[in-house]
Every structure is written in C-alpha cells, then in structure tokens.
Amino acid sequence: NDQEIVGSLKQKLAKIFEESLRLTVPEEVDIDPSIAICQKPEFGDYQCNNAMGLWSKIKGKGTQFRGPQPLGQAIRENLPTSEIIDSCTIAGAGFVNVVVSRQYIAKSIENMLVQGIETWAPKLQVKRAVVDFSSPNIAKQMHVGHLRSTIIGDTIARMLEFSNVEVLRRNHVGDWGTQFGMLIEYLFEKFPSGEVTSSQDIGDLEAIYKASKQRFDNDPKFKERAQQAVVSLQAGVQNYRDAWANICEISRRGYEKIYQRLGIHLEEKGESFYNPYIPRVLDELGEKGLIEESDGARVIFIEGKTIPLIVVKRDGGFNYASTDLAALWYRLNEEKAEWIIYVTDVGQREHFEMFFAAASRAGWLPIEDKDEAKSKCKATLVERGKSKEWTDNELDEIAEAIGYGAIKYADLKNNRKTDYTFSYDQMLNDKGNTAVYLLYAHARICSIIRKSGADMEKLKKKGSLDLAHPDERRLGLHLLQFSEHVEESCLNLLPNVLCEYLYNLSENFTKFYTNCQVVGSSEETSRLLLCEATAIVMRKCFHLLGITPVYKI
Numbered sequence: 001n002d003q004e005i006v007g008s009l010k011q012k013l014a015k016i017f018e019e020s021l022r023l024t025v026p027e028e029v030d031i032d033p034s035i036a037i038c039q040k041p042e043f044g045d046y047q048c049n050n051a052m053g054l055w056s057k058i059k060g061k062g063t064q065f066r067g068p069q070p071l072g073q074a075i076r077e078n079l080p081t082s083e084i085i086d087s088c089t090i091a092g093a094g095f096v097n098v099v100v101s102r103q104y105i106a107k108s109i110e111n112m113l114v115q116g117i118e119t120w121a122p123k124l125q126v127k128r129a130v131v132d133f134s135s136p137n138i139a140k141q142m143h144v145g146h147l148r149s150t151i152i153g154d155t156i157a158r159m160l161e162f163s164n165v166e167v168l169r170r171n172h173v174g175d176w177g178t179q180f181g182m183l184i185e186y187l188f189e190k191f192p193s194g195e196v197t198s199s200q201d202i203g204d205l206e207a208i209y210k211a212s213k214q215r216f217d218n219d220p221k222f223k224e225r226a227q228q229a230v231v232s233l234q235a236g237v238q239n240y241r242d243a244w245a246n247i248c249e250i251s252r253r254g255y256e257k258i259y260q261r262l263g264i265h266l267e268e269k270g271e272s273f274y275n276p277y278i279p280r281v282l283d284e285l286g287e288k289g290l291i292e293e294s295d296g297a298r299v300i301f302i303e304g305k306t307i308p309l310i311v312v313k314r315d316g317g318f319n320y321a322s323t324d325l326a327a328l329w330y331r332l333n334e335e336k337a338e339w340i341i342y343v344t345d346v347g348q349r350e351h352f353e354m355f356f357a358a359a360s361r362a363g364w365l366p367i368e369d370k371d372e373a374k375s376k377c378k379a380t381l382v383e384r385g386k387s388k389e390w391t392d393n394e395l396d397e398i399a400e401a402i403g404y405g406a407i408k409y410a411d412l413k414n415n416r417k418t419d420y421t422f423s424y425d426q427m428l429n430d431k432g433n434t435a436v437y438l439l440y441a442h443a444r445i446c447s448i449i450r451k452s453g454a455d456m457e458k459l460k461k462k463g464s465l466d467l468a469h470p471d472e473r474r475l476g477l478h479l480l481q482f483s484e485h486v487e488e489s490c491l492n493l494l495p496n497v498l499c500e501y502l503y504n505l506s507e508n509f510t511k512f513y514t515n516c517q518v519v520g521s522s523e524e525t526s527r528l529l530l531c532e533a534t535a536i537v538m539r540k541c542f543h544l545l546g547i548t549p550v551y552k553i
C-alpha cells in the first residue's frame, strides 16, 4: 500500500524511481533518484531527472542504450506498479514526467482528514536540535536584528517540532563580560546605599550603559576600577554577584514582555552559563595544538584569515568567542544535539565564520560547511463596521491576530538572507502576499463551510473526494505537497519556502473556488472536504509560522 511508504509525496516517488533506476543501469553505477516538481504543469506533476546524468556514466561502456532518451524510456518501463502514478511520458533528454493519480490524491486527503495533519509531517533524520535565537544583550537595546532573529528562530523551531525533532530553544543572552565591570562600578557610585543589588528601580539601563561607557572611555581612574570590578565579579564577590543578577533581572523583564506578546517561548541559557566550562574546553583545544600565543593573547589561527580568533584576552579574561566555543562543546557533548542552528544578524558573520572554522579544526564538526500593527488593524475593522457585528473581545482578538501575524509574515516571507524594509502599509495590505490576505482567505473558507450547514465531522468520516475538475486536482495535489515544502523549509532553514507554499495554496484555492461551484452542486460533499482540507493545511502553516488564524473577518 503506497499510502504506507513513509515521507512526502516527493520522497515516495523517489523510492519508486529508485527501484526502477536500479533495474535499468548496471549494479556498479551509483543511483540517486532526483525528483522535482515540474516547472510546466502541462508536462506533468513531477519529473525524474536522472537519465542525463546516468547516461554520462554508462555511455561508451558497452551499454545497450543509444542515448538518454531510450534510457528514460527504460526507466519508465521498469517502474513498479504504483497507485501513486497515473501516467508517465518522456520528454527531451530522457526526462520522465509523472502525472499523479487523482484517486491517490483524493485518498490521501481523505486519510489526512480522518487521521490528522500530523500524518503529513515530514520525516527528518535529526532527533534533537538546538536553535540559538533571539539572544539579546543585557543592558543594551534589543534591536530589529534581535526581533527578526526571534521571529525566524521561533518558526524554525516550530517547523522542526512539527517534524518530530526535539528542539532545545536557547536564548544565548549576552549576560557576561567586561561591560558589567563598568556598569556595576557606575551604579555603586550612583547609588551608594546599595539599591543596585536589590531594587528594580535604578532607572533606564540603556542610558546607564551609555553613561558608564562614557566614564570608562574618558576617566582612566574609573576605567581601572571598572576592570577591577570585573575581577571581583568573576571571583564571585557577593555584592558584585548580586548587582549583576539584579541588572540581568531588570533586562530580562523587559524582553520577556516582548516574548509574551509575540507568543514565543524560549529557554535562557546565557553566556554566563557556559563560563565554568571555558577552561576545560580551552584545555582540550590546547592539547590539540590549536591555541597559540600572539601579542600576549591566546588565539586560534584560521586559514585564509589574517587576524586570528582571540580566545583569551591579554588581561587573561575570556570573551564572546571562548564562550561560543564552550557553548558549542556543551551542546554537542552534554546536550547531544545533532543539529545546532544559530539565528543571528549578518553583522556577526565574521565571528561565526571564525568560530566555526576553529571548531572544525578541533574536529568537532563533521565538515566545514508589535502593538502599532494591532491598533491599525482594529481601526480598519471598525471602519468596515465590524464593531457593530462583533463583541469588543472578538474585535480585539482578531485585530491582534492579524496585526501580529502581519509583522511575523513580513519577516518570514523574505528569504532570510536578504535585508528588507519594514513598512506597516505594505504588511497590512489585504491584497498581495501578506498575512492579512492569507488570513482573509482562510476566514473565507471557514465561512463557506459554516454557511453550507454541513456536518463536517460526519462528512470527513463518510464522504469521499473526487477531483474531476482540473482545478480541484491541482488544489488537491498542492495539499499533498505540504509535507515536502515543510521538509525543504526545515532542511534549508528557509521559512520563506513555507510562506510561498501557503501563498500558492491560497491562489490555487481561489482558482478552484472561482471555477467550481461548491454549495448546491452535485459535487458538494467532495468539494466541501477539499475546502476543509485546505483550511486545515492553511491553519497548520499559520501555526508553523507562529501566526494565529482567524475564523471570521
């Protein structure tokens, strides 16, 4: 039963083609099925692209084939019978185009409707992953880069969790280092009677940071005291420890508010957590001969870089790099993570390149390798007369879902490698590729189902799908492709792939809904089920993107 081959539709086809490829070319030739979605739907749904590559491996070696095209023919003929494939054609240089059976699509959707969307989760190799994201710095501003990391990191975590990976969501807060010397010294001076160690009311930390930095840069005597304060803090002197803990707590309350508003959960393991591990990690690196002396500091040289990675400063202190090395060691050896994902802004590229290179040299790595939106939405809803229809609570909830959804989606739909411009007008537009448009689309489907008066639970169990109209079939196939898009989005860490999938889903739905009458047609049951399946997949996408769906608009 092909329903039971695990994995996405694409993976299932790969399995089927693997059998055929094995039968088609000699044992000693490596095969690696390459299946892609057809760029031109008139050719088919999927394409097996192996013929050309295999041809170059077997030609001139006494093969019976006369070129890639006949090889493609043979691949087609050797395909095992499968309920997934409706028909195959050969195009160009042996490309095998596959049309997926519409009965198979229908049956798969029926199964999902009964067993739940979890059965469409992609199967990944990884069991446990660390996602290091958000990671603001104590007493410094949480800037747009941190916010973006928070949103993208959360979605990556959600996608992996959906794919049954255990995710350790880590907030690598900058809560350690020399800035605390000057901060604490400055605060001790400003509050001589000890408020620093206990009171939450010591003023605006960012301003205090700036003022203390100014003192540090301009007053050599203060600078000396600040450096001494670092030593006291690291040695564990009580009032220094208390002041440090209090400052961290003040900052923490600030950013926790933001996490709460965005509905994001993560676990703080700040830089200070890894501090005790640094000496033994550096010992290990030293034993491997990686650490050298340079200008009084201890460093690791990296091929292709003129400046080495400093791991122990001239004054003997540890730094950001030594902390990240210890954190990596901890995640690999203590937490046994198989995949460690860092979501940070590009400003950190140099640091990460150097530190990954150092970890590779050590043999640790296998290879080198918002409220404004809400109120704007509420205003639009009120303008559209919704305040008369809905209760205040409903208005508030829906405005919040759309507003925050819009911000998140605008962040995620762009390839995370490109920078983008933050614009409320753009992200709150209800036409085009925005969360607002998608949330509307979903709410519209819900209202179609509601208005039909059908008992969905009963239909799900008793009804069946028949995808006779080409737009029904296209939509059904797109639904089946959910899993492989989540998979691709996970493996390449590109949430925008999922955004694009969701956007195309909504477009396919619109096309279907324009051309196929649902309520009152002879295909009503089948079409309502298709609506329901679309709504379920859309909701799962929203959920993975950290967006709250709304059911009416």
Ligand code: ARG
Binding pocket: 132, 134, 135, 136, 137, 172, 173, 174, 324, 327, 342, 344
């Ligand atoms: N706190 C850092 C910053 O804001 C980001 C930390 C990223 N994670 C890490 N493991 N280095 O610049």
